[in-house]
Amino acid sequence: MQHEQDPTYAKPEPNTAAPSPEEAEAAAAAQAAEASASVADELAALKAQNAELAEQYLRAKAEVENMRRRTEEEMAKVRKFAVEGLAESLLPVLDSLEAGLAVQEATLEQIREGAEATLKQLQSALSRHKVLPIVPAPGDKFDPHQHQAISMVPAEQEPHTIVAVLQKGYLISERVLRPALVTVAAPK
Structure with missing residues (x-):
């Protein structure tokens, strides 16, 4: 092995000859098997993810359907018992009216007192449920959102102001249930 110590000696290169067709085929088959296993693993992962997403979708869909059904049931109850x-x-108020009508020998004064007491009961019941009167004062500016003008009359006051209230209006929770019927001062 003296030639290995000789500096002019060139070391032989490893065998870099082309692989035999059988070796090349075996290498290609190994690469194909590896790629196939990788694709199979990826496919299995995607199938599992798809199954999980499909289950989440079905659960969400069922939850939405249950919520819709419960909401419909609640709305039906609200409408029924509103x-x-x-x-x-x-x-x-009904009891008071019936009691008043049951009295056979009532005086005019008793009938009036009973009617006033019943009216107070009715007003109290309505106000508890936020049904409040709209009673504009003469001279107030006409508001088409709360008042309904029946006529315009000549008057010694500002135009488009209320002259008289013919019928009270009512609000229910700040929404007009019935506008007040009014006469309005005509423009001069």
Whole structure:
């Protein structure tokens, strides 16, 4: 092995000859098997993810359907029993009217007192349910959102102001239930 110590000696290169067709085929098959395994793993992961997403979708869809059904049931109950509180408040008024009519020998003064007491009960019941009167004063500016002009009359006051209230209006929770019927001062 003296030639290995000789500086002019060139070391032989490893065998870099082309692989045999069988070796090349085996290497290609190994690469294909590796790629196929990788694709199979990726496909399995995607299938699992798809199954999980499909289950989440079905759960969300069922939850939305249940919420819609519960909301419909609640709305049906609200519609059905919406006037329950008001009706309960009006029962004492009904009782008072029936009691007043049951009295056979009432004087005019007793009838008036009974009617006034019943009116106060009715006003109280309505105000508990936020049904409030709209009673503009003469001279107030006409508001088409709360007042309905029946006529315009000549008057010694500002134009488009209220001259007289013919019928009270009513609000329910700040929404006009019925506008007040009024006459309005005509422009001069």
